[in-house]
Amino acid sequence: MRNIWTIAKREYDHYFISPIAYVVAFMILITTGSIFAVNIVIFQQNVSQLFGQAPDISPVTGAFGFLLVLAIPAVTMRLLADEARMGTLELLLTAPVRDFELVAGKWLGGLLFILSIVAVTLIYPILLNGIVIGNLTLLQPMVTPGLDRQLMLSSYLGVILLAASFLALGVGISAIFTNQFAAFFMTLSLFVILWWLIGFPAQVLPGASGQVFNYLSMQTHFYDAFGSGSIHLKDIVYFVSLIALGLFTGTTAVEIRRWR
């Protein structure tokens, strides 16, 4: 555990001096910010239509699906590929660190970075809550009747699990490739498949096979479960399995690299 933390900490610090990290943070914050602002304007103009329906934060958390598909490949592409290119992988592989600890440390570092950006977006629910209760004092604690807090919490839990799964898969692919761009495009392709393409056979195929594809689709678990306020074990299992798969792939790739 200690080694995982040491590596994660170094990785986390590294993000704040790399331009890619700022581009990613900028992209996520400007998109979620715009979506939030637009939604408030629409909400104000259509108050009568929305009467009786509580405003919620799901437009913001929902956007994370698409945003993370694009952002995470850029965040993970250099994690192990860069170490291999610079020769520092030799340093880490001859240090008393298990291969799994190395891969998990890289993953955790990336996750902490993404979560830092996600944490910034918490400003939106706080603002929205202020609007809902008619008091824009930012530090006003969330009081009832405010936002649907269960929906908000489950949405954010969904974002965290989605980011963690994407990052694990990205780290796994980064461990396979020495070239950053190969890692980037492979990761992006995989995400596009898991996020969008897998949804088509899920709709077309009948019966059990369609259900299998439906279960494999990330959108099913992200939007239909966490995004609509319900937390089920099967959805948590889905994301945790992806995390395990990604970290296992990464560890195996590092081990194979040793044998070559």
Place this chain on the structure above:
Amino acid sequence: MIQVNGLTKDYGARRAIDNLTFDAEQGEIVGFLGPNGAGKTTTMRILTGYMPPTEGTATVAGYDIIEESLEVRRRVGYLPETVPLYNDMTALEYLKFMADLRHIPDAEERAHETLENVNLADRANSYIGTFSKGMRQRIGLAQALIHRPEVLILDEPTIGLDPAQVVEMRKVIREIGKDRTVLLSTHILSEAQQVCDRVLIINKGRIVTEDTPENLQSRLVGAQRVILRVRGDSDGLTGRVTKVKGVRGVEAKPDGSVEFEFDAGEDARPQVAKAIIESGYELLEMHAVGLSLEEIFLELTRETTGGKKSS
């Protein structure tokens, strides 16, 4: 401290090292001398736990390199040939990171201490990206020393350094080697002679010979090679030189000079000079050349490889 037994490593169809067997005692500086591609780096990578061997076993500091890899890695300091540094970290941050990975208590204090040992204390807060080649080499060495390892493995520690830095690095290594086992690789003969207690000459993955630098020296300088030059036409010169007793390996060079060699014991130069002048040539120059490393390898590997020049 290091025991290597029948170590073999294949990269696909190519055999990088072939049945290596050697050992190194505590407090001994052992030099790995060989041309590029001889298998030095491969051997070091196996001993440091970077990659497993195809066949054979080795123990470092009493631990098996395959079964107890983590224990070995805890006790070995390793400076790879391409010094593995993070340019975006300061010297102090980098050493602290390495100290943390090795679970050293008071990592920061130890990092400062180690920086002092390699004369980089005044650059503790400079970014490694701004370091010169010599400083990079020293911070790399600091990384290998930070956990005070029993065994130190250094891959080409002086490569790319300027002469003053080379001298300093050798001094540092000798200092370290007083109470620790050091295995270092080099392709510079004089370096091996100056620094090491024992030298292993390795070529094409095999140990060609193994001896103390002094013994090696006298064995290698068994033959003396000489270049000679005459004024004007050198036709027939080779034939004349060949006839002198004790001379062998006569070779005419494109620039008109002639090279030959003789056994170190019996200096053939006076006879050659006399013979040339008597034949009417005007002798301009005659000087001895040291054997280059390539020639030493040719010499030492002639029987096994048919004298082909190794890469």
